[in-house]
Amino acid sequence: MPHVVTQACCGDASCVYACPVNCIHPTPEEPGFGTSEMLYIDPSTCVDCGACVSACPVGAIVPGHRLTDEQARFTDVNAAHFDPTGDGATRFPVDPARRLPLAPIDKPHQLAVDSPVSVAIVGSGPSAMYAADELLRQPQISVTIYERLRRPFGLARYGVAPDHLSTRSVMRLFDDIAGNPRCDIRLGMTIGRDLTLDDLRERHSAVIWAGGAPTDRRLAIDNASAPGVHSATALVGWYNDHPDHDHLDIDLATPRAVVIGNGNVALDVARILTTDAESLADTSISRHALSALRSSAIDEVVVLGRRGPTHAAFTLPELIGLVDHGANVVVDPDDLAHAPVPAADDATTRAKIDLLAEVAARTPRRGRRIRLAFHRSPVGVDVDTDGRAAGVVVAHNTVDLTGAITPTGTTDTIDAGLVLTSIGYRGIAVPGLPFDDARGVIPHSAGRVVDDGVPVPGMYVTGWIKRGPSGFIGTNKTDSAETVASLLTDLEAGLLPEHGRPRRRRILSRLG
Structure with missing residues (x-):
């Protein structure tokens, strides 16, 4: 089999x-x-x-x-x-x-450079660690990773749900990369505070910026900043002990929460908010979040999507994991009745719709539930007399196969004391580097940072700050390989200075 x-x-x-x-x-x-x-x-x-x-x-x-x-x-x-x-x-x-003994794989190209070469990487998330892995295949190259937090690996540590143990296990691979004697990780180092970009360029032959997309896209609706409204990213950081979010006061004394957006992060937070808190006790979830979840009053989490199931942002594996691993998922059959039919060869989308139809046909069971709601656009947050979130006003839509939205003219309000926005991430400008404000990325050509189309000597970029917040953990491997290939090409062409390995105390991360 x-x-x-x-x-x-x-x-x-x-x-x-x-x-x-x-x-x-x-x-x-x-x-x-x-x-x-x-x-x-x-x-x-x-x-x-x-x-x-x-x-x-x-x-x-x-x-x-x-x-x-x-x-x-x-x-x-x-x-x-x-x-x-x-x-x-x-x-x-x-x-x-x-049909060979092993599938074809390219052997690392050996550099035509004899002197030691030092490369800096800013950030320690998946794109940074995959870039380090590619660079360390060359024995002449040493890598210094600068990370502003006290623990490494970025979203692999702070962005993956604590009960997704298999996905979090990729950190073991990153820990192996960090264990290379030619790899230094300097934790608690903020570029712009502890070192400047110019400092890095003086110390290293090249700098790869792998700072990710650390902010959320803003939701431009009324009362989007009212108390009780948070980003899903902040909630994920809260339950994963991210130092930027562990202080948040998340009020779970409400029977319903609404998540605006229906990507994988939205499903993650819905699952965490409705799961039995005791099942999370042996995971890496923060102790303050576990305590709050134990006394949570939430009975339902509504996950809102502007479009229909054909254009749902969550992936098929995430949906299967949600439905087949015990979550009480509810779908209104009317939300599926007019869903555009995907192309015949789009097996993934068809499988999503088939699974949602299976869920919609089930008899709802009692207990905490996740309601997947489609064809609804948020137009405002309803607030109570104290100005706190009390619900989400939504407009109903129809959607065609291209994803074009047509309002029906119908609105209603979903009562909720907790509102979470999950409509994507956005990169932020880096002082000293060009920035495409419309896309929220650093402009590049094959990973080379470019300013008005001209490469910035010695500066490279990888990850979400390079391509935008898309793809999965493994997508960064291909993305980083492209950037490193450009860097090595420039190095061999004599376009980068050659620096000896920096003499500094080595800080080796350990998976914790």
Whole structure:
């Protein structure tokens, strides 16, 4: 029985390169790799060798005969990706010439540079750690990572739900990278306060900015700043012990919360707010959040989407995890009745709609629940006499297959004492670097920072601050590889100064 990818994997392509028969897609060479919700194993090609299981850093791949009941749905998900129309015509025909002992993988190019080279990376999230991993393949290069927080790994630590243990386990890989003797991590270092950008450029041959997209997109509706309104990002930081958010006063003494936006973060916070607090006691959740959740009065979390299920922002694996792992999910059948039908070969979206229809047909059970509501745009936050959030005023919409929204003219108010906005992240300008304010990114060309189209010598960028807040943890691996390739090309071309390895105390992170 073939192996199966069973979750929203980190997508770092280790399994692709380990597979001897090229049965895992999309590969980094295929256009869908950077945007795919997960990787998929072709059941007609898989030879059950198990190489992918050993290669996967987060335990996302399971032999078919060992699938649990909660994972069984992923068998069809994997198969449908290769035969979405059911006519037996696979989307990824395999060239027999590629059936090698191991799938092709490029060996690191050896630099034509003899002197030691020092590279600085600002930030220690996934994009930074993948960039460090690429750089450290070159024995001449040492890396110094500057992180403003006291613990490393960015959103891998502070942005992943505490009960998503397999996804959080990617930090073990990052800890291995940090353990390289040519890698220094300097924690508690803020660029602009402790060191300037010019200081870094004087100390290092090159600087890679991997600062991410640390702020939320603002919701431009009435009373969006009223007490009781928070960003979902802040709530995630609150329950993950992020030092920027651990002081928040989150009032859970309300029967209903509304999350505006329906991406994976929205589903995460809805699940945490409705789960049995005792089931989180043995996770890394902050103790103050656990205490608050134990006395929470929330009975329902409504997750709002402006569009319909065809354009839902959450991924299929996230939805499967929510529905099949015990959450009490409710969907109004009317929200599905007029959903545009996705293209015939869009197996992922069709699977989402089929699963939502299955949920809508179930008899709702008692207890805390998550209500997925579609076709509703927030137009304002209703407040009580004290000015605190008391509900969300929503306008009903219709949506066509292109995603275009047409208001119906109907509005209503969803009562809620806690309102969370989850409409995306945004990068912030870095003093001394160009910035595209419209997109919230640092402009670049293949990872080289550019100012009015001209490369800024020695400055590179990777991650969300490079491409915008899109993709998954593993997307950063391909993104960082592009940036590092540009840096190494410039180094060999003599466009970067060569600096010796900085003499400083080494700070090695340990997974904690």
